[in-house]
Amino acid sequence: MSIIYLPNILLSISRNPVTALGFPLALGVLSGTPTAKVVRGPWYNNLLFPPGRVPRQVFPIVWPLLYLCKSMGYASHIAVKVLDVSVSSSSRSSLTFGLALYYAQLCMNLAWTPLFFGYKQVGVALIDSILMVGTTLYATKLFDGPTHSRTTYLLVPYCGWLCFATYLNAGIWWLNRKRRSGKDV
Numbered sequence: 372m373s374i375i376y377l378p379n380i381l382l383s384i385s386r387n388p389v390t391a392l393g394f395p396l397a398l399g400v401l402s403g404t405p406t407a408k409v410v411r412g413p414w415y416n417n418l419l420f421p422p423g424r425v426p427r428q429v430f431p432i433v434w435p436l437l438y439l440c441k442s443m444g445y446a447s448h449i450a451v452k453v454l455d456v457s458v459s460s461s462s463r464s465s466l467t468f469g470l471a472l473y474y475a476q477l478c479m480n481l482a483w484t485p486l487f488f489g490y491k492q493v494g495v496a497l498i499d500s501i502l503m504v505g506t507t508l509y510a511t512k513l514f515d516g517p518t519h520s521r522t523t524y525l526l527v528p529y530c531g532w533l534c535f536a537t538y539l540n541a542g543i544w545w546l547n548r549k550r551r552s553g554k555d556v
Contacts, residue, residue, distance in 0.1 A: 375464075375471045382451055385470065391448035395477055396438040402484040403431065409488040419550075421542025423535075433532060442529045446522040447473050450514050462517040469513035472506045479503040493544045500537040507533055 384390045409415055410427050438444060447470060454466040479499050487496035507530055514522035 375467050377467060377470055377474075381470070381474055382454075385444075385447040385451040385473075386455070388445065388448050391451075392438070392444040395444045395480075396435060398477060398481050399434055399438050402481045403434065406431075406484055406488045414491060415488070418543055419546035421539060421546060424539060437529045437532055442525050443473070443477075446514065446525040449518050449522050449525070453518050457517060459517075465513040466517050469510045472510035472513070476503050476506040476510065479506065487540070493540065493547065497537070497540045497544045500533070500540045504530070504533045504537050 384394050436442075450466050450470055450473070454463060454470070457463050457466065479502055483496050483499050483503065486492050486499055507526070511523055511526040511530060514526070
């Protein structure tokens, strides 16, 4: 695996624990703010949902906790701190690629809410979610060895929640794929 270039600004964001935690939280808040109106509207309330759906009020609690409470943001902080002192080229390569994947999944996470709630493109949001899960699982794997599993313990709850959210997205897409109400589901 070759070393991937990451702009210094991305490394700087993760290097500082405050910005490492705050950056994904701020992106999540920006992305999720328009959601409140949609989940009270007819489009969302007329969707069919798969079994296991949690009340909609859980999502605005869980996502910030995952962003903030030493999950994804703090894992990126640990990864950069280990990268800063790592002399092994394989560790540096794994950490750099893992950090690139971390920022890629942040972008996918940022895109998911407008895709699903804004444009009501449930199928496109599902593709985004599947890619996000794969990217995050692989980043978790890449971080594991060089960080002696410290990042893995932080990212496992996030990976689990992403898998659950992807299941919900897939179920909503499947159950509503032939319905047409306003925009295509």
